[in-house]
Amino acid sequence: MRPTGRRPSLDRLRRRIGFDRNDLRRSVDRGQWMLGIALLMLFLSLAPPLCLRAGRAAYGSGVDAERSEAATRHRVEATVVKVDHRRSGRALTVTWRDPDGTARTGSFTAFRGGTVGEHRAVWAGPSGVTDEPPQRHARTIADALTAVLGAAAALGAPLLGVYLLVRYRCDRRRYRAWAAEWAQWDTRRIP
Incomplete structure (x- = not known):
């Protein structure tokens, strides 16, 4: 009958790792x-x-x-005016109005959706427009x-x-x- 419990399994692990004084171990083992x-x-x-x-x-x-993305990007409602199909994703051209009323146009690559006339929530900033929100x-x-x-x-x-x-x-x-x-x-x- 094999001993059961925590102690025998720890002893087995100790011997397997090599922490024992086994005379049968060769120098290459050591x-x-x-x-x-x-x-x-x-x-x-x-x-x-x-x-x-x-x-x-x-x-x-x-x-x-x-911090920089939260300070420079703001969410706007944009309208898709042009869609170019690419090998990976679609190049969308959108237009929107800034809070001060200025009309803006920008492009970005999207991997879902994208039909002309569609309204999308995008994030605009000094570096352009994207559909990705600021980093969380x-x-x-x-x-x-x-x-x-x-x-x-x-x-x-x-x-x-x-x-x-x-x-x-x-x-x-x-x-x-x-x-x-x-x-x-x-x-x-x-x-």
């Missing part, structure tokens, strides 16, 4: 284990500051974009989280690649050693 621990410690020491820096930069630029805070947070995860992946992928390469070479050495030991056992005489 070397692979030490390199794995070193790469893990390197990742754990470099990842937090790198991720923090990437997250702060993305969050700061997102907050700046939120939820997008800023999502961009910051994406930057954090991207930084962790960019750091972790090469370290994982190094470990997998070393593991492949250690496995080859291990298999050659096992084959040599089996060949030695195969030549023994049975009394």
Whole structure:
């Protein structure tokens, strides 16, 4: 009967990772284990500051974009006057009146809708007109989280690649050693 509970599973995990004094472990096993621990410690020491820096930069630029877009863009009701079909989306030309009564015309690419005479809500600003609203805070947070995860992946992928390469070479050495030991056992005489 196998022992159940938390303690045996933790012991099994500890032995699988290599934290035991097993005399059957070869030097290649210990070397692979030490390199794995070193790469893990390197990742754990470099990842937090790198991720923090990437997250702060993305969050700061997102907050700046939120503020500038909210200050410069305003929502207007526009009428579509021209539609050009393109390979990706449609180029819409729209007209609208500013709050001061000035008639304006602008173009943007839309991926849904777009017939002549249609009334659409668009956002106008000094850089032109678009159908995308100003950036929201939820997008800023999502961009910051994406930057954090991207930084962790960019750091972790090469370290994982190094470990997998070393593991492949250690496995080859291990298999050659096992084959040599089996060949030695195969030549023994049975009394």
